[in-house]
Amino acid sequence: MSEPIRVLIVDDEERFRSTLVKLLASRGMTAAAAGSGEEALEVLAREPFDVILLDVRMPGMGGMKALPRIKELRPEAEVLALTGHASVDIASEMIAKGAADYLLKPCPLDELLDGIRAAFDRGRARKPQ
Amino acid sequence: MSGNSSTSRKTPDPVPASGTSPPLGDKRAVPGLALYTVLVPVLAGAAVLTAAACAPAMGVFLAVLTLALTAWSARRLAGLAGRAEGERCLLTAKLMQSQKLAAVGELSSGIAHEINNPLAIISQEAELCGALVEAKGAMDPELADCLAEIARQVARGRDITRRLLDFSRKMEPVTQLESLDRAVEDMVVLVEKEARLRNVNVIRRYDPDAPRLLIDVPLLRQAVINLLTNALDALEEKDQAGGEEAHGTIVVSTWRSGPGEAAITVADDGPGVARENLARVFHPFFTTKPPGKGTGLGLSITHNIVERMGGRMEVVSEPGQGAAFTIHLPLKGETP
Ligand SMILES: Nc1ncnc2c1ncn2[C@@H]1O[C@H](COP(=O)(O)OP(=O)(O)OP(=O)(O)O)[C@@H](O)[C@H]1O
Ligand SMILES: [Mg+2]
Numbered sequence: 001m002s003e004p005i006r007v008l009i010v011d012d013e014e015r016f017r018s019t020l021v022k023l024l025a026s027r028g029m030t031a032a033a034a035g036s037g038e039e040a041l042e043v044l045a046r047e048p049f050d051v052i053l054l055d056v057r058m059p060g061m062g063g064m065k066a067l068p069r070i071k072e073l074r075p076e077a078e079v080l081a082l083t084g085h086a087s088v089d090i091a092s093e094m095i096a097k098g099a100a101d102y103l104l105k106p107c108p109l110d111e112l113l114d115g116i117r118a119a120f121d122r123g124r125a126r127k128p129q
Numbered sequence: 130m131s132g133n134s135s136t137s138r139k140t141p142d143p144v145p146a147s148g149t150s151p152p153l154g155d156k157r158a159v160p161g162l163a164l165y166t167v168l169v170p171v172l173a174g175a176a177v178l179t180a181a182a183c184a185p186a187m188g189v190f191l192a193v194l195t196l197a198l199t200a201w202s203a204r205r206l207a208g209l210a211g212r213a214e215g216e217r218c219l220l221t222a223k224l225m226q227s228q229k230l231a232a233v234g235e236l237s238s239g240i241a242h243e244i245n246n247p248l249a250i251i252s253q254e255a256e257l258c259g260a261l262v263e264a265k266g267a268m269d270p271e272l273a274d275c276l277a278e279i280a281r282q283v284a285r286g287r288d289i290t291r292r293l294l295d296f297s298r299k300m301e302p303v304t305q306l307e308s309l310d311r312a313v314e315d316m317v318v319l320v321e322k323e324a325r326l327r328n329v330n331v332i333r334r335y336d337p338d339a340p341r342l343l344i345d346v347p348l349l350r351q352a353v354i355n356l357l358t359n360a361l362d363a364l365e366e367k368d369q370a371g372g373e374e375a376h377g378t379i380v381v382s383t384w385r386s387g388p389g390e391a392a393i394t395v396a397d398d399g400p401g402v403a404r405e406n407l408a409r410v411f412h413p414f415f416t417t418k419p420p421g422k423g424t425g426l427g428l429s430i431t432h433n434i435v436e437r438m439g440g441r442m443e444v445v446s447e448p449g450q451g452a453a454f455t456i457h458l459p460l461k462g463e464t465p
Contacts, residue, residue, distance in 0.1 A: 013246060015250050015254075016249060019257050023257055023260065026257075026260050084242050084245030084246045084248075104245070104291075106249035106252045107249070109256045
């Protein structure tokens with residue numbers, strides 16, 4: 001567990017991204033941010049991440065569209081949908097498309113950290129050592 | 130049959146929930162009806178859709194605008210509802226009620242979504258603020274209390290948006306053949322712990338030969354828990370008002386309410402529902418509880434769920450003697 005967990009935050013709210021980057025960093029994770037699905041794909045093409053927090057609705061390419069491409073590009077990354085838009089339909093569709101879990105905003109930091117760690121552990125367990 | 134006793138001690142004239150809107154004025158006497166039944170819901174829907182696509186600030190503005198629009202429309206409808214009566218008018222009232230519910234549902238989820246994002250930012254800023262102050266070694270109890278209060282208020286806001294989303298959720302019931310007792314008992318167990326703490330007695334009167342019904346268990350649980358928490362709340366009021374011997378009893382029964390029907394009744398001996406409120410308790414946002422305590426959505430969620438399962442609701446209450454809420458479900462479980 002010496003390697004820090006690498007988290008990519010994909011969200012169109014600038015302040016949400018920047019503060020969450022700082023918060024995750026303060027909890028020993030490495031975090032980067034992207035403001036849209038397109039931007040996320042660019043970042044992911046350059047470097048790998050363990051866990052991706054993905055908003056569903058964003059101007060430009062939203063999470064629903066970005067998810068399959070992210071999975072194609074980085075199949076080993078675990079995706080957590082994190083959104084203010086709660087609906088059973090959206091949640092089940094995101095999970096069907098490969099998201100590991102679905103978290104609803106506002107999500108208390110501790111719950112979010114638990115979610116990220118759980119996703120990270122699951123991802124590591126799947127990977128052949 | 131044993132369950133019947135819980136309602137029979139109450140006075141007659143139950144108010145059917147689907148007729149909760151007072152009969153509406155004669156259609157001919159209401160020329161601008163299309164305004165409320167078509168234009169307002171369409172506008173509300175359009176605003177929600179636009180809000181989803183544009184900047185948050187614009188979204189909030191639209192949400193407020195839509196809120197004002199539907200509130201105005203609802204008020205006008207309520208005004209119209211005050212007048213005449215008759216079979217056909219009752220039918221109109223039912224239609225209005227469900228259209229109003231649909232519009233309010235759409236509006237609610239739009240608002241909930243728009244509010245969740247700022248709530249998320251507020252909660253993160255408070256977290257970061259705490260972490261920064263902590264790192265400087267400058268945290269003091271008062272500041273810590275302020276930050277904790279922000280977190281509590283965010284949680285409160287979140288509870289409200291969750292409830293709004295529950296309310297507006299358009300889930301198709303997924304039914305399975307199950308006995309009513311099973312779904313009811315799970316929730317009774319849940320509430321019983323809290324009840325014991327408050328010295329409230331929970332009595333079960335389950336029909337020993339309860340038939341199995343086609344029900345959606347998670348949805349029905351949600352419907353039942355709302356009735357149970359209301360009963361607990363009602364008894365708390367009584368506790369505060371009545372001094373020491375006022376502890377209260379909740380009777381939960383399952384019984385056959387008719388040839389083709391099974392029913393669940395949750396009755397309490399709390400303060401009951403005031404006469405003038407009987408017709409309104411199922412309306413969304415109707416609450417007599419203090420701010421932060423009730424959203425007024427519990428019973429309308431229950432009502433929605435029951436209706437979706439093809440059932441109906443009924444309330445019997447004599448002020449000062451308690452209230453009994455009954456869910457009637459068709460034995461076939463098929464929507465009529
Ligand atoms: N068992 C009861 N006894 C007396 N009054 C009741 C009872 N159940 C409901 N009511 C009345 O009906 C109102 C609406 O109930 P409802 O469950 O819809 O909302 P709420 O309990 O006020 O808020 P919420 O359920 O959203 O927390 C209550 O505020 C209360 O006045
Ligand atoms: Mg309630």
